[in-house]
Amino acid sequence: MNNDVYDVAILGGGPTGLFGVFYAGMRHMKTVVIDSLPELGGQLMALYPEKYVYDVGGFPKILAKDLAAGLVEQAMRFDPTVALQETVHGLDRVDDELWKLTTDENEYLTRTVVISAGIGAFEPRRLKVEGLERFEGNGVQYLVRDKSALAGQRIMIVGGGDSALDWALNLQEIAKSLMLIHRREGFRAHEATIKAVQESGKCPILTHYEIRSVTGNSRIESVTIFDNRTDEEQTHEIDALLINVGFKADLGPIKSWGLEMEKNGIVVNDKMETALPGVYAAGDVTQHAGKLDLIATGFGEVAVAVNFAKHYIDPTARAFPGHSTDEKWKEN
Numbered sequence: 001m002n003n004d005v006y007d008v009a010i011l012g013g014g015p016t017g018l019f020g021v022f023y024a025g026m027r028h029m030k031t032v033v034i035d036s037l038p039e040l041g042g043q044l045m046a047l048y049p050e051k052y053v054y055d056v057g058g059f060p061k062i063l064a065k066d067l068a069a070g071l072v073e074q075a076m077r078f079d080p081t082v083a084l085q086e087t088v089h090g091l092d093r094v095d096d097e098l099w100k101l102t103t104d105e106n107e108y109l110t111r112t113v114v115i116s117a118g119i120g121a122f123e124p125r126r127l128k129v130e131g132l133e134r135f136e137g138n139g140v141q142y143l144v145r146d147k148s149a150l151a152g153q154r155i156m157i158v159g160g161g162d163s164a165l166d167w168a169l170n171l172q173e174i175a176k177s178l179m180l181i182h183r184r185e186g187f188r189a190h191e192a193t194i195k196a197v198q199e200s201g202k203c204p205i206l207t208h209y210e211i212r213s214v215t216g217n218s219r220i221e222s223v224t225i226f227d228n229r230t231d232e233e234q235t236h237e238i239d240a241l242l243i244n245v246g247f248k249a250d251l252g253p254i255k256s257w258g259l260e261m262e263k264n265g266i267v268v269n270d271k272m273e274t275a276l277p278g279v280y281a282a283g284d285v286t287q288h289a290g291k292l293d294l295i296a297t298g299f300g301e302v303a304v305a306v307n308f309a310k311h312y313i314d315p316t317a318r319a320f321p322g323h324s325t326d327e328k329w330k331e332n
């Protein structure tokens with residue numbers, strides 16, 4: 001048990017949660033942020049670190065990983081407690097004032113909670129091919145954390161969605177060679193991206209192909225694929241296998257905490273309050289009339305959630321935080 005008592009526990013360190021951590025610090029709230037992933041940043045870091053984001057105010061164009069780094073820097077300004085690789089399983093009322101959050105490692109006591117769990121604790125869908133698992137991290141990857149690590153490599157991409165096709169385009173300038181296989185004829189990716197990959201001439205696309213087997217010693221060295229209509233096989237020597245066949249996300253235990261749920265989201269009111277006293281929600285995880293799953297809307301929602309959480313624990317404190325340009329927020 002962590003013996004501290006927090007003013008706010010922020011469940012989820014994605015863009016929404018990180019901006020909430022900053023606001024909580026600005027309101028002098030003792031804050032803990034908890035995330036099941038090994039690093040902060042949520043979907044920005046886990047799903048598309050190397051993609052440009054164009055629709056966050058003030059940034060005409062910014063790489064998702066750079067946006068995450070800026071959010072982390074801003075969030076750390078007031079020294080919050082950061083608990084990574086901890087999944088929150090339980091939310092229980094201790095008394096009229098306190099909630100207890102239970103993770104696989106710890107228990108946290110807190111006066112208020114902001115749930116910014118996004119689409120839930122998520123992980124990539126894995127392919128079931130014998131022996132594939134042993135090359136994970138040694139040539140086989142489901143996410144691209146660092147694009148430069150793939151420079152000069154012979155890369156096979158698996159998948160037909162946006163991620164697969166985006167990488168088929170984005171890796172062209174650094175890969176030694178590229179090819180993409182997809183088990184169906186049709187793609188789920190954006191039409192313009194498919195067209196761009198086809199027209200580039202730099203990434204052959206094989207449809208109706210699936211992986212039959214992989215070989216290698218310490219790293220993956222070759223992949224045998226087969227045509228699922230004719231069973232005809234091809235073997236390709238590769239250095240990297242990038243599998244982009246989607247993600248599984250699960251709100252899991254959050255659904256059993258007595259929150260009002262609708263369309264897999266937590267129902268909130270205008271103050272981002274949930275059905276539980278002192279428990280707020282913000283970002284992708286919420287459901288309300290004006291819901292848009294965007295980074296920009298998550299920022300607004302969490303600013304509301306944290307400021308009303310401040311007012312909830314101290315009714316003499318106004319919800320409106322004042323302006324960060326005020327004298328009192330000056331750098332010291």
Ligand SMILES: Cc1cc2nc3c(=O)[nH]c(=O)nc-3n(C[C@H](O)[C@H](O)[C@H](O)COP(=O)(O)OP(=O)(O)OC[C@H]3O[C@@H](n4cnc5c(N)ncnc54)[C@H](O)[C@@H]3O)c2cc1C
Nearest residue numbers: 012014015016035036042043088117118120121283284295
């Ligand atoms: C490929 C792609 C491109 C996108 N492009 C854009 C774009 O251009 N512009 C835009 O505005 N939006 C974009 N989005 C959407 C945007 O990423 C999301 O709206 C945003 O990430 C939501 O932020 P969040 O903090 O609410 O949730 P998330 O980013 O999902 O973060 C939630 C965090 O909570 C953690 N968590 C969940 N459950 C638990 C638990 N039980 N215990 C501990 N931790 C938990 C998760 O591990 C995660 O880190 C894109 C999304 C994708 C997939």
